[in-house]
Amino acid sequence: MGLRGWWRHWREPLRVIIFEADTRPGKIFDVVLLWSIVASVLVVILESVPMIRADYSTLLRTFEWIFTLLFTVEYILRLAIVPKPAAYARSFFGVVDLLSILPSYISLLIPGAQSLMVIRGLRLLRVFRVLKLARFLDEARFLALALYESRHKITVFLMTVITLVILIGAAMYLIEGEDSGFDSVPRGMYWAIVTLTTVGYGDISPQTWLGQVFASLVMIMGYGIIAVPTGIVTAAITGAREPRPVDTRVCPNCTAEGHDIDAKHCKYCGSGLLY
Secondary structure (H helix, E strand, O other), X not given: OOHHHHHHHHHHHHHHHHHOOOOHHHHHHHHHHHHHHHHHHHHHHHHOOHHHHHHHHHHHHHHHHHHHXXXXXXXXXXXXXXXXXXXXXXXXXXXXXXXXXXXXXXXXXXXXXXXXHHHHHHHHHXXXXXXXXXXXXXXXXXXXXXXXXXXXXXXXXXXXXXXHHHHHHHHHHHHHOHHHOOOOHHHHHHHHHHHHOOOOOOOOOOOOHHHHHHHHHHHHHHHHHHHHHHHHHHHHHHHOOOOOOEOOOOOOOOOOOOOEOOOOEOOOOOOEXXX
């Protein structure tokens, strides 16, 4: 059997193992993958600690490259298995898979870039289908639908807040001036953002009585502003139509997920669904 024949023989079994979570080999593969992702993120976090890096820098870097090479092989296999590699590469998980391995190679040119490998944590989103938590996929679709339907209201709200921040920042610059630390309008805008969001760092604050009265009004306004997006999203969730339940099957042609439980064919490309 030549290389081409060997690949035709093993391509479908490999696709089932890598993309499907409903079979025993597929579930074992995904569980091992998830633990590898957790371990790789932990290695990156530990390397950022100076005391640990000083004693175990070589060991941690070795593990980083082991995980990177494993994920690189996995990414190449995913592209080789699917009928439309370009479509998978442009998909959400395809982009995340690529971004999870790029920082290691970029670090060869830009030292420290390996810290960006924490983006591998996004790959843990696969846990929902690995553990057959399809109901959480339903809730995620429901929340995404509610946010999409309220996007215009949220945009108007954000534009209003930005306008308020500019006006409040300019007003504090005029009221307080450089003597109180408000040496520019952008500095006043920074204070306005911190105050409106009720964070209150305290690194800059009004010193005059007029500025303090104005700041008090801005603080009270901040509580009202916080309630607005909550109400918008809550109203959208209340009025949104509950989506149909979905399962964890992956289309063998386009690798799309989120199909209805009783679906026989992919709703995106029409290919037959397995299992």
